[in-house]
Amino acid sequence: TLHRAQRATYEAVIAPVWSVVQDLHRGEFTRYALTAAEHGVAAALTGLAPGSRLHESVWELPGPAPVRDVRLDGRGLVLLPTFHHPAGPLLQDTPGHPAVLTYPAGPGLPPTAGGPVVSAEALAAVLGRTRLEALRLLAEPHTTTSLARALHVSNATASSHAAALRSAGMATTARRGRSVTHRRTALGTLVVGAWPP
Incomplete structure (x- = not known):
């Protein structure tokens, strides 16, 4: 245990x-x-x-x-x-x-508001605006359909963004029956946490 x-x-x-x-x-x-x-x-x-x-x-x-x-x-x-x-x-x-x-020693972990702040534009340049928005939305669990609606994209596009975030360790996907639920990981939270609200 x-x-x-x-x-x-x-x-x-x-x-x-x-x-x-x-x-x-x-x-x-x-x-x-x-x-x-x-x-x-x-x-x-x-x-x-x-x-x-x-x-x-x-x-x-x-x-x-x-x-x-x-x-x-x-x-x-x-x-x-x-x-x-x-x-x-x-x-x-x-x-x-x-x-x-x-x-x-050092400022402490995880990096906090006292650490460097990364602009939304800088993160979007790396992830893309839609993927960055998906990462922000995944603070709460979303099905592929609900994520697609929130992003104003097709289910296939939402699924593709979730898969990319999952492969980078920033999101997880759990299957429940015929639907899947996506959610941000701790790494994803650290990344999006550098983006000021």
């Missing part, structure tokens, strides 16, 4: 934005590497955990309790930027293993 729940969560939340997550991680690693190269490891670590201080092989971390000393002693430090945890850094310090710091 837990495995199915994890898989369903991945498919609904992570998969549609996985390429974005990878780009954000690459950007974060580049930022950290440049900071370390220009200002040193101590400055980079202080930037990741504000108020911390690296003194020789001891990393002093502030917290609600007294300052915590992490003695690295050559064990290494693994940095894990996350775009899903908005709170402060989390440290895992297991003796005999590298210390692991998970820290919030």
Whole structure:
């Protein structure tokens, strides 16, 4: 049950934005590497955990309790930027293993109104105006006939648009008896979500 729940969560939340997550991680690693190269490891670590201080092989971390000393002693430090945890850094310090710091980075996912806004014209240039309108309409389930009516096109044309969106992972189609119902996927919602209302 837990495995199915994890898989369903991945498919609904992570998969549609996985390429974005990878780009954000690459950007974060580049930022950290440049900071370390220009200002040193101590400055980079202080930037990741504000108020911390690296003194020789001891990393002093502030917290609600007294300052915590992490003695690295050559064990290494693994940095894990996350775009899903908005709170402060989390440290895992297991003796005999590298210390692991998970820290919030980037603007967060999924992309929100604070991210770049794509104009309807730009999206229409990629998808076509009718297909973009179909994607917008599929926020609610539509049969091929109801989608055709809303778009003012033939059933065959509506079916073709739905098939193209489905092949791009932006819509799903479910058959019920003699009719089929189309609906937008999480990826489709992300795409159309960049279009201001």
